[in-house]
Amino acid sequence: MRQLSLLGLVLVSTSTVLAQKPEPQRLDGNIDWVYDYDAGRLLSKTTGKPMFVVFRCER
Amino acid sequence: MNGVNLDAFQFDYDLTFMSFFLNAKGQTYARYGGREDAGPDTHLTQKSLASTMRRVLKLHEEGAAKPWSKYDPEPASTSTPEQIPPMRRMLAKRKEKCIHCHDVKNAMLHDLASHGRLKKEMIFKYPSPKQLGIQLEADDQTKVRSVAADSAASAAGVRRGDTISAVDKQSVLTFADFTRVLEHAPESGNVRLGVKRRGQDKDITIALKPGWRRSPDPSWRASTGVVGPNTGFWAKKLNSGQKRQQKIPPSKMGLKVVVVWGAWAKKAGVRNGDVVLGLDGENSDMTIRQLQTHLQLSRNFGDSVDVTLLRGGKRRTLTMHLPAKGELD
Numbered sequence: 001m002r003q004l005s006l007l008g009l010v011l012v013s014t015s016t017v018l019a020q021k022p023e024p025q026r027l028d029g030n031i032d033w034v035y036d037y038d039a040g041r042l043l044s045k046t047t048g049k050p051m052f053v054v055f056r057c058e059r
Numbered sequence: 060m061n062g063v064n065l066d067a068f069q070f071d072y073d074l075t076f077m078s079f080f081l082n083a084k085g086q087t088y089a090r091y092g093g094r095e096d097a098g099p100d101t102h103l104t105q106k107s108l109a110s111t112m113r114r115v116l117k118l119h120e121e122g123a124a125k126p127w128s129k130y131d132p133e134p135a136s137t138s139t140p141e142q143i144p145p146m147r148r149m150l151a152k153r154k155e156k157c158i159h160c161h162d163v164k165n166a167m168l169h170d171l172a173s174h175g176r177l178k179k180e181m182i183f184k185y186p187s188p189k190q191l192g193i194q195l196e197a198d199d200q201t202k203v204r205s206v207a208a209d210s211a212a213s214a215a216g217v218r219r220g221d222t223i224s225a226v227d228k229q230s231v232l233t234f235a236d237f238t239r240v241l242e243h244a245p246e247s248g249n250v251r252l253g254v255k256r257r258g259q260d261k262d263i264t265i266a267l268k269p270g271w272r273r274s275p276d277p278s279w280r281a282s283t284g285v286v287g288p289n290t291g292f293w294a295k296k297l298n299s300g301q302k303r304q305q306k307i308p309p310s311k312m313g314l315k316v317v318v319v320w321g322a323w324a325k326k327a328g329v330r331n332g333d334v335v336l337g338l339d340g341e342n343s344d345m346t347i348r349q350l351q352t353h354l355q356l357s358r359n360f361g362d363s364v365d366v367t368l369l370r371g372g373k374r375r376t377l378t379m380h381l382p383a384k385g386e387l388d
Contacts, residue, residue, distance in 0.1 A: 006080070006112060037064070044083035050119040052112070054078045055060070055068070055092075057159060 006052040008033045009040040060158040067132045071185035072164035073280040080115040088115040090235035095187035096276040102234040106198040145169035161281035168285040179286045183272040185238040200234045215265040225253030278352040287355030288381040291321020294347040327379040339364040
């Protein structure tokens with residue numbers, strides 16, 4: 001059986017709408033989190049993996 | 060939440076953790092997170108997250124993306140927090156430019172208030188199944204851990220140990236999935252559960268009681284501050300020894316004022332060190348946050364309320380004239 005895994009996305013800031021938008025705090029660990037939803041969707045499409053999108057309070 | 064597509068990611072913005080399992084088209088396999096009155100992480104466990112991930116991977120491998128339903132987000136539109144007019148005013152007033160989840164809900168409620176459409180009940184978003192009397196297992200969130208006596212679920216025949224596979228025909232894997240369907244449930248009417256019991260499939264219809272969304276202790280919700288006035292002071296709950304000393308029964312309110320910031324509270328004469336024994340007829344044992352919430356849900360801006368307090372061993376009652384409108388109105 002093909003080994004499947006999830007793509008990890010942390011959404012804290014994805015837009016260029018707000019000039020003073022804060023930079024997301026990068027997470028440590030073994031997961032390569034993606035911090036941009038559109039980039040995550042593209043990656044999901046090209047890799048065939050489902051997305052795990054997380055909203056967390058970071059400040 | 061800066062720039063996040065609110066149409067694609069709809070959830071209870073009062074909470075602190077939420078996640079979604081989606082395919083590349085943005086269709087939802089499952090939601091994970093959410094909270095209820097009992098605490099921020101009653102349904103956040105490693106076991107349940109791992110089990111949800113396994114189920115999602117299986118669905119994904121089977122190509123079992125659900126057809127679009129009313130429970131899926133609207134893929135076409137893209138509204139962001141910054142487009143809600145009160146959000147711009149909120150951001151302009153503070154240094155912190157990070158938009159928190161609860162900021163989004165507050166801005167939405169302020170926006171409704173500015174159009175005269177705000178109702179206090181609107182803070183009760185994404186109701187927990189507990190509102191029907193169903194307590195789910197934390198580790199396996201399709202399983203019923205207990206059913207409250209005299210609840211709507213109990214009357215409908217939901218039993219401990221039942222496995223809930225669908226709510227209103229929508230398949231559910233998690234507590235958050237369940238709350239998503241309940242968010243769309245009517246104020247009065249029914250919710251239908253698809254249940255597995257000892258290998259048998261059953262359909263159970265739960266009749267929704269009036270006011271079923273209103274949970275008993277919403278004091279964790281930041282949004283209560285939008286729907287009503289606050290006390291204008293902050294206070295610390297007395298411990299049992301301190302209450303004994305002041306001759307306050309354990310079941311009664313005893314809150315020592317530590318900060319007075321509201322002009323209405325200052326004008327009424329509330330001072331640091333006062334011990335609040337009751338407010339507007341409410342005198343049961345509670346925290347200041349619970350008292351704030353009680354006031355916000357039971358009173359309107361511009362109302363007057365009595366505060367009973369203890370100062371220098373003597374009881375006195377002061378009248379507070381609450382502010383005529385909220386901060387952003």
